[in-house]
Amino acid sequence: MHTVGGIGRRIAYWRTRRGLTQVEFGRLMGRSVRWVEDVEAGHRQADPRLSVLVRAAGVLHIGIERLLPVESGRAQPEHDPLGAVRAALRRADTAPAAPGPAPDLGPLRRELAYGWTAYAAADYGCLDRVVPPVLAATAGAGVAGVGGGGEVSEPAAVRSAALALTAAVADVFGDDDLAWRAADRAVTSAARSGDVVVLARAAHRLTAAMVGHEGAGPAAEFALGVEADLACVLTARGPAGRAALRTLRLGAALATARLGDRPGTRDLLEAAERADPGAIQVPLHRVTAHVLLGEYTRAIAGRFTPAGLAVLPRGRQARHLIDLARALVAVGRRGEAVTALLDAEAAAAQEIRCRPPNRRFVQELLRLDSADGDESRLRALAARCGANGWTRPERAWIM
Known part of the structure; x- marks a missing residue:
């Protein structure tokens, strides 16, 4: 017998991964928001009709086996790198630890360095292995302030960096609420650290989170x-x-x-x-800004050469190439845009496969007229990143 609670949780998980609200998912299913809420909360029938599961799997662009519980012999959903972090933040919210002995920061810093290196390489699956232990070890830093003499609190600085990493990865997966909560806590911990550089870094992460949240x-x-x-x-x-x-x-x-x-x-x-x-980040952001402002010719003119891209972390390479693809589409150079997207996938596949706006961009490109060669390359890319045949209603995501 299926347990609808398990199926409901799986539907909620994949709906979130696809960047759909309950309203949007209900519209695609031809159902009410209340129906979606009941299904995801486990309040519907104990054994949902197969036709309902087939339709839900189609809307979410996954195999039906991903919605079935493990006891039926089927596979469970993909690993969720944000799940353990959400739980760690809930524990901090409901039962904050009292200040205690300072933790051994050396191993924590090494774990965080690994986490940020993985993030730069667009390897986003390690968050739940890195962040929760750091948050647990620095729990006292979340409530302890800077000493009366204004000295730096290193545990609070480490905690802020862990929360900033959480916000960065949550942004990748399109979880605007988690990104904002983590970034807001990162700023609080940074202020308690007494280190203005840590504070500025956390404030930058909160700025990015606020774009999606507010x-x-x-x-x-x-x-x-x-x-x-x-x-x-x-x-x-x-x-x-x-x-x-x-x-x-x-x-x-x-x-x-x-x-x-x-x-x-x-x-x-x-x-x-x-x-x-001379910081390389400035010309990179300049291209992104040109795209956001609709200055597509300028964005294309600012593209990095292959040699220039090679010195960047792989995730940053992919983001630049995706910016370039958006500009190329806007000026009608769709074939070049598809090539740029394929180059981005080669550099860092998770940049396209994990970020909802990038998957939507690929899906929207499929609607445009194109040469047969472009169409086949794009459909293959869409299939690999879960965008083939999936749309988010009433929005256009090319620009």
Whole structure:
């Protein structure tokens, strides 16, 4: 006998992975929101009709076996790297630990360094192995403040970095709520750490999370406020401080670009360059900003050469190539856009397969007229990233 609670949880899991709300999933299923809520909560019949499961699997673009429980001899859903982190954050919310002896930070820092290296390489599956132990070990830092003399709290700094990593990966998987909660806690821990560089890095992550959670306007306002407050002290902190200031300004620039503010975006990009001259992140973000502003020809002109891309982490290579693909589509060069997407997949497949907007972009490309060669390459890519035949209703995601 199937247990609908298990099936309901699997439907909820894959609905979230596909970036669909309960309203959107219900619309695709031809059902009400209440029906979706009841199914996912396990309040429907104990053995759902096979036709319902087949339709749900089709809407979610998965095999039906992914919705069936393991006792039926079927496979369970793919590993969810965010599940254990959500649980760790809930524990912190409901039963915060009291301050205690300082943890051994050496192993925790090494784990976090591994986690950030994996993130840069677009290997997003390790989050639940890295973050929950760090959060548990630094639980006291979540409630302990900086000492009266203003000394730096290293456990709080480590905790902030773990929460920032959580926010970054949650953003990849399209979990805007988790990204915001983790980034907000990262800023709190960073403030308690007493380290302005840690604070600036956490504020940058919160800026990115706010775009998805509250919108570009509040995100830009927050980033600009933090930048104004911290600019002088960050500049005085040497290379690490200047790099953090550059990162803050770049995050503000992208939020501003989403608002269509060309002068403001240009000024912030130039300020980021002044903060950290020669940093490769500035031209990368400049291309992204051009795409967000609809300046597609400029974005294409700013593309990196293969040699320039080769020095970047693989995840950043893929994100740049996806930006380029969006610009190429907008000017009618669809075949080149498909090539750029395939190059992005070769560099870091998870950048396309995990990020909902990128999967939607691939799916939207399938709707455009194209040469047979482009169509076959694109359909093969769509099948690999779970975008073939799946649409999110009432939205266009090409630009």
